[in-house]
Amino acid sequence: MTKHLLVGFLLFFMAHAAIAQESFEEYYDLVYQIRVVSPQAGSKSSIGSGFQVSKDGLIITNYHVVSAYVQSPETHEIEYQSHTGLKGGLELLDFDVVNDLALLRHSNPSERVLSFASSELKKGETVYALGNPRDYGTSLVKGPNNGMVEHSYDDQILFSGSLNPGMSGGPALNADGEVVGVNVATAGSQLSFLVPAAKAELLARANRVVVQEDYQEEITRQIKVWQRPRIQALLDQPWPTEPFAGEPLFGEIRKDFQCWGYTNDDQKERYVATASKSCRAGNSLYLDSELRAGELYFSFAHSESLSLTATQFARSIKPWMSANNESKFEHSTNYQCLADFVEGSETEKAYTRVTTCVRAFKKLPGLFDSLLMIERIENKQKLVTHLSISALEKDQIQDFNRKFMEASL
Amino acid sequence: MKQAVIQIHDKGGVRMEKVSIGRGGLTVGRAWSSDVILQDKYVDPDHLTLSVGDGGVILVADLATTNGSSVAGKRLSGEAKPYRLGDVIKIGDTNIRVFDQSAGVAATSLRSGWYLLAEKFNSGATITALTLLTLAFAALVDWLFAAKPLNAGDILISVFALLVGLLLCALVLGFIAKLIRGESGLRSLWVLGCISILLLNVISLLLMVTRFNLQNVDVAHWLSVIGFGALSVWGLVGLFSYMSYLGTRNKWICSILIVLSVFAFIRSDEWLKEDHELWNAYSRTEEITLPPALLFKDRVSADEYQQETDLLFDFEELGGS
Numbered sequence: 001m002t003k004h005l006l007v008g009f010l011l012f013f014m015a016h017a018a019i020a021q022e023s024f025e026e027y028y029d030l031v032y033q034i035r036v037v038s039p040q041a042g043s044k045s046s047i048g049s050g051f052q053v054s055k056d057g058l059i060i061t062n063y064h065v066v067s068a069y070v071q072s073p074e075t076h077e078i079e080y081q082s083h084t085g086l087k088g089g090l091e092l093l094d095f096d097v098v099n100d101l102a103l104l105r106h107s108n109p110s111e112r113v114l115s116f117a118s119s120e121l122k123k124g125e126t127v128y129a130l131g132n133p134r135d136y137g138t139s140l141v142k143g144p145n146n147g148m149v150e151h152s153y154d155d156q157i158l159f160s161g162s163l164n165p166g167m168s169g170g171p172a173l174n175a176d177g178e179v180v181g182v183n184v185a186t187a188g189s190q191l192s193f194l195v196p197a198a199k200a201e202l203l204a205r206a207n208r209v210v211v212q213e214d215y216q217e218e219i220t221r222q223i224k225v226w227q228r229p230r231i232q233a234l235l236d237q238p239w240p241t242e243p244f245a246g247e248p249l250f251g252e253i254r255k256d257f258q259c260w261g262y263t264n265d266d267q268k269e270r271y272v273a274t275a276s277k278s279c280r281a282g283n284s285l286y287l288d289s290e291l292r293a294g295e296l297y298f299s300f301a302h303s304e305s306l307s308l309t310a311t312q313f314a315r316s317i318k319p320w321m322s323a324n325n326e327s328k329f330e331h332s333t334n335y336q337c338l339a340d341f342v343e344g345s346e347t348e349k350a351y352t353r354v355t356t357c358v359r360a361f362k363k364l365p366g367l368f369d370s371l372l373m374i375e376r377i378e379n380k381q382k383l384v385t386h387l388s389i390s391a392l393e394k395d396q397i398q399d400f401n402r403k404f405m406e407a408s409l
Numbered sequence: 410m411k412q413a414v415i416q417i418h419d420k421g422g423v424r425m426e427k428v429s430i431g432r433g434g435l436t437v438g439r440a441w442s443s444d445v446i447l448q449d450k451y452v453d454p455d456h457l458t459l460s461v462g463d464g465g466v467i468l469v470a471d472l473a474t475t476n477g478s479s480v481a482g483k484r485l486s487g488e489a490k491p492y493r494l495g496d497v498i499k500i501g502d503t504n505i506r507v508f509d510q511s512a513g514v515a516a517t518s519l520r521s522g523w524y525l526l527a528e529k530f531n532s533g534a535t536i537t538a539l540t541l542l543t544l545a546f547a548a549l550v551d552w553l554f555a556a557k558p559l560n561a562g563d564i565l566i567s568v569f570a571l572l573v574g575l576l577l578c579a580l581v582l583g584f585i586a587k588l589i590r591g592e593s594g595l596r597s598l599w600v601l602g603c604i605s606i607l608l609l610n611v612i613s614l615l616l617m618v619t620r621f622n623l624q625n626v627d628v629a630h631w632l633s634v635i636g637f638g639a640l641s642v643w644g645l646v647g648l649f650s651y652m653s654y655l656g657t658r659n660k661w662i663c664s665i666l667i668v669l670s671v672f673a674f675i676r677s678d679e680w681l682k683e684d685h686e687l688w689n690a691y692s693r694t695e696e697i698t699l700p701p702a703l704l705f706k707d708r709v710s711a712d713e714y715q716q717e718t719d720l721l722f723d724f725e726e727l728g729g730s
Contacts, residue, residue, distance in 0.1 A: 271557055310700035311553045317698040322691045329688035336721045337694050339624040343708045351701050353624070354714055357692040358721040368722060371692055379700055394722045402715060409711075 024140055030114055031170055032080040033132045034061045036068045049131035049170030053204050057109030060200045061169030062184055063095045063102045064286045071288045073212045083138055094208045097219055097285050098226045099199040100184050114171055116201045117178035123147045127159055129183050131167025151282040153230055153256040157181050157194035220364040223391050231396045239407055245275055245302035256282045271308050276301040293391030295325040304381040321371040325390040335359045344409055350378040370397045411461050412510040419503040434460035451476045451501030467492045523650035527597035543603040544568045550610045575602045586652035597651040605644045612636045621699045622706040641668045
């Protein structure tokens with residue numbers, strides 16, 4: 001359906017690290033391995049990297065490195081292991097699910113800390129990423145900065161170096177040894193992403209402490225703050241018309257959307273000719289190993305019967321949809337749906353059926369996932385448009401659904 | 410002297426004999442000199458006597474036989490015992506009952522609707538017509554909702570398969586009916602099979618159109634359960650009528666119980682599931698889509714529709730929003 005690159009987090013991705021040998025030896029000591037362990041299981045449940053940014057022991061890592069702890073703090077603990085093998089506990093102070101960052105406190109801080117870069121990172125400038133790939137030992141990966149990722153709503157640095165599982169949360173330095181970014185994800189060989197240092201600096205300076213009981217509430221708040229302007233801008237702007245199957249529809253409605261198309265013209269034995277197009281926003285939030293939020297996805301599918309009768313053709317239409325964001329019983333309710341035939345411009349020989357489904361996040365009050373499907377069916381052809389929104393508040397879901405309906409009817 | 414009727418139920422079936430029982434008694438046994446002759450190797454040549462005692466009471470006595478006799482389940486000794494009319498006397502493999510001729514017989518039973526239904530198709534022409542109608546309708550439904558274009562060959566194959574299935578079912582059920590009821594009733598079963606298939610197709614079609622127009626999965630589920638449940642009960646009552654001697658009330662009770670237990674068995678899997686097993690990431694909507702010609706429901710305006718979707722955001726399990 002889509003050739004969209006799946007961005008795999010470093011924790012779960014495999015590749016080989018290229019180790020540079022510059023005068024960065026002293027910086028190896030400044031990288032900590034961050035482990036989330038579950039004492040009951042007696043082993044680590046995730047590993048990542050982190051680095052100290054203040055003398056009083058503030059450590060930056062990725063949110064996804066410590067997400068298991070955030071989701072169930074009662075059964076997990078966060079530990080560090082230094083380059084020399086020293087171990088100890090860490091306290092989670094704050095996190096930023098949108099930029100995938102977490103702020104921890106070191107009980108036994110080191111005297112030496114990394115500082116944030118004061119100058120702007122230039123395109124082509126070499127970046128040195130440090131981290132502990134797959135628990136093999138601290139490694140350094142060198143590669144150029146390629147500027148900000150296109151097709152992304154949030155700023156992310158495109159870094160051409162091989163980040164590996166376990167390097168998540170490690171620092172990316174400029175030639176002066178200042179932090180310019182935080183390792184966060186990879187999409188395959190030499191294609192990696194960094195969170196701009198400014199976001200980490202903001203988190204470190206915010207000087208906040210989120211208490212355990214408020215973790216879910218804080219995640220909810222952050223998602224709402226992120227989603228409101230992101231969606232509102234889409235609601236306020238006109239969607240540029242792009243024709244699809246003879247209809248004036250739309251496509252890459254903003255730079256963070258990418259669309260892909262498909263037809264079954266090459267199929268030898270086909271009873272129905274189909275053409276489809278799907279568009280996806282580049283950003284979504286990782287909340288837990290089985291929970292994602294914030295996806296925005298829509299698609300169009302046009303089919304025309306080649307040799308089926310009207311009833312046979314109708315039978316081939318199965319109006320089902322599924323969530324585009326990962327979740328499970330602990331996090332989401334089942335979908336509640338409403339389907340009905342809605343007035344359109346069509347004649348007696350056509351109808352429009354609209355299906356809306358909504359499910360709620362159990363731990364994130366006021367946030368919902370929504371699915372919308374509009375089927376315009378004539379005797380021998382149909383156009384199905386589908387919209388899937390994740391982790392949004394009710395009013396914006398309703399507004400977005402309405403705008404989508406008006407734009408596609 | 411008592412004018413009586415003696416009912417003899419042996420391996421050969423049931424027969425009735427008119428007899429006169431006097432003070433001298435009536436002998437029953439295998440001997441050719443007996444007043445009532447039984448052909449049963451476990452019965453003695455002179456097995457028992459029936460006589461009239463004081464006050465016109467019929468007395469029954471076993472004649473010290475090899476295998477003995479019993480009346481209403483009680484062993485009979487050598488001395489004469491009073492006999493209550495209608496009780497079963499068991500000797501050897503034969504059951505005997507004695508009735509008073511003056512008592513009269515039960516009122517004539519009415520033929521059941523099922524018998525009359527089968528009687529309507531008592532000629533080759535009517536049966537062929539019914540069979541052809543059933544097959545034609547099944548083929549039509551097949552063709553209407555096929556997943557791919559069908560040619561004449563495909564339709565012939567499906568019709569032939571249905572015919573063979575019907576024949577096999579009728580033969581198997583007929584054999585069972587022969588064992589239970591003594592007659593196979595093949596014709597009745599064939600008629601019942603054809604009508605059931607016809608009704609099944611009609612009900613399926615009606616349900617599809619209704620469900621499509623309703624677009625409500627919960628109502629659709631119960632409509633299907635009721636529709637197909639009623640058809641199953643009807644068909645089972647028919648089977649019991651043609652295959653057993655069950656009374657009307659018992660036929661209905663048995664059929665309803667069978668259908669309910671099958672339903673419970675099918676649904677039990679769902680009922681026994683824990684909440685987390687019922688979770689999935691899919692939407693739950695009506696699966697049936699039909700062409701515009703079969704849409705009879707009024708269309709709502711986009712505004713009305715969206716107003717209704719407001720309710721989707723209330724989740725009972727989360728205590729409402």
